[in-house]
Amino acid sequence: MSDSHNNIEHFDNEAGKMGMWIFLFTELFLFGGLFLVYAVFRTKYSADFHAGASELNSFIGTLNTVFLLTSSMTVAMSLTAIQKNNKNLALFLVSVTIMLAALFMMNKYFEWSHKFEFKIYPGSSVLKNMNRGELLFFGLYYMMTGLHALHVLVGMILLSINLVKIKRGVVNMKRYLLLENSALYWHLVDLIWIFLFPLLYLIT
Amino acid sequence: MDIPLPAFIPDNLINKDHMNNETHISSYSSLAIVLIILLLLTMISVTVTGFHLGPFAVAAALIIASIKVASVITYFMHVKFESLFMKLMISGVFVIFALIIIITFIDYLLR
Numbered sequence: 001m002s003d004s005h006n007n008i009e010h011f012d013n014e015a016g017k018m019g020m021w022i023f024l025f026t027e028l029f030l031f032g033g034l035f036l037v038y039a040v041f042r043t044k045y046s047a048d049f050h051a052g053a054s055e056l057n058s059f060i061g062t063l064n065t066v067f068l069l070t071s072s073m074t075v076a077m078s079l080t081a082i083q084k085n086n087k088n089l090a091l092f093l094v095s096v097t098i099m100l101a102a103l104f105m106m107n108k109y110f111e112w113s114h115k116f117e118f119k120i121y122p123g124s125s126v127l128k129n130m131n132r133g134e135l136l137f138f139g140l141y142y143m144m145t146g147l148h149a150l151h152v153l154v155g156m157i158l159l160s161i162n163l164v165k166i167k168r169g170v171v172n173m174k175r176y177l178l179l180e181n182s183a184l185y186w187h188l189v190d191l192i193w194i195f196l197f198p199l200l201y202l203i204t
Numbered sequence: 205m206d207i208p209l210p211a212f213i214p215d216n217l218i219n220k221d222h223m224n225n226e227t228h229i230s231s232y233s234s235l236a237i238v239l240i241i242l243l244l245l246t247m248i249s250v251t252v253t254g255f256h257l258g259p260f261a262v263a264a265a266l267i268i269a270s271i272k273v274a275s276v277i278t279y280f281m282h283v284k285f286e287s288l289f290m291k292l293m294i295s296g297v298f299v300i301f302a303l304i305i306i307i308t309f310i311d312y313l314l315r
Contacts, residue, residue, distance in 0.1 A: 018290065025297045029304075036305055040312050058250070065246050073239040076230060076280045083229045187281045194272045198265035202253040 013177050020181040024188050027151075031192050034144050038199060041136045048133020052141070053200060055120075060111050061201035064104050065193065071100035072190040075159070075183045085173040087166060094163050094179075097186065101156045108149055141200055148196060151189045158182040228285035238279045245272050 042049045078093035112121075119126040122142055127135055162179050165171040171179050249268040253261045278284045283294055 014287070014290075017286075018293070021290070021294060025301075028297070028301055032301055032305055036308055039305075039309050043313065062246065062250055066243065069239060069242045069246065072276060072280050073235050076235050076282075077232055079282075080230050080232060080235070083227065184281055187276055190280075191273050191276055194269050194276070198249055198253065198269050202249060203262050203265055 011175070013180075016177045017180060017184070020184050024184060027188055027192075031144075031147070034140065034147070035195065035199070038140050038144070041133065041140070045131070045133025045136060048131045049137045051131075052134045052137030053203065056141070056201050057111060057114075058201045060107050061197050064107050065197050067100045067104045067107070068190045068193050071097045071104075072187055074100065075186045079176065079179055079183050082166065082171065082173060082176045082179055087169075087172075090166055090179075091163060094159055094166065098156055098159050098163070101152055101159070104152060105149065105156075108145070144196055144200070148189070148192055151192070155182070155186045155189050158185060228282075230279065230282065230285075234279065238275055241275060242272055 074093045075097045078090045078097065081087075081090035081093055115121060120138060121127065122139060127138055130138075159182055162171060162182050165178060245268050249265055252264045252268070255261065257264070277294070277298075283291060286294075
């Protein structure tokens with residue numbers, strides 16, 4: 001602490017983390033709105049949602065859940081590593097997290113392209129001829145998993161920045177707020193998927 | 205540059221850990237145990253919903269998902285070891301979030 005006092009620099013880890021949490025709350029409500037729309041339409045068109053959900057591949061969904069849960073652990077461990085001044089282990093664990101995220105996105109790519117082959121995508125002729133409920137189901141499916149995938153991409157970018165900063169020693173044993181906040185963001189991505197997965201893939 | 209905290213803020217509201225460098229560090233083993241629990245819960249969720257229990261499957265899946273989310277927040281997101289202020293803020297927002305979702309949905313159902 002005395003170093004930062006000499007440099008007349010104000011650094012508050014607690015406040016930085018609090019700011020991140022407040023941002024995460026806004027993210028929560030963003031997805032919350034979509035979950036609410038899903039709940040309402042699911043009640044209104046339960047048979048169509050049943051038909052729509054049975055078309056999703058629950059194996060891919062489960063695999064992606066495993067990837068995301070594991071990556072959440074590795075990013076939490078990377079924070080432990082940096083706090084214990086184990087730079088190489090931290091670099092390794094962040095890299096593993098990015099790799100798992102890439103695997104998630106790859107799965108998503110295969111999943112979506114498989115749907116596209118059957119001409120199931122927003123605005124397609126096949127989708128337009130489906131029942132109203134199924135149209136809504138796939139609309140929500142693409143919107144929710146798409147917005148989630150966008151968050152995965154942002155998380156991957158954030159974690160890559162962390163890799164560079166850890167390597168350069170900017171993120172270190174004493175200053176790890178960037179990694180801590182990026183990890184919090186990554187956990188939020190995981191949290192949202194924990195709800196998306198059963199709602200879209202499992203409950204048919 | 206140390207601004208004294210107002211006296212009315214009780215000590216335990218502020219995380220003193222950062223001030224004397226005694227931040228709680230999660231152990232690798234505890235994080236691994238949480239992951240194992242999360243994976244087990246996922247397995248249970250997949251199995252239970254496979255039985256086609258109708259509304260019960262929905263309830264079971266949502267309850268399991270909530271337990272998973274709670275463990276991620278508590279251990280991975282480290283909230284268990286944050287200051288009382290952070291705990292209150294985070295749990296408060298999640299309660300409001302749940303209320304908004306539940307009340308809005310009940311409003312729709314009873315129309």
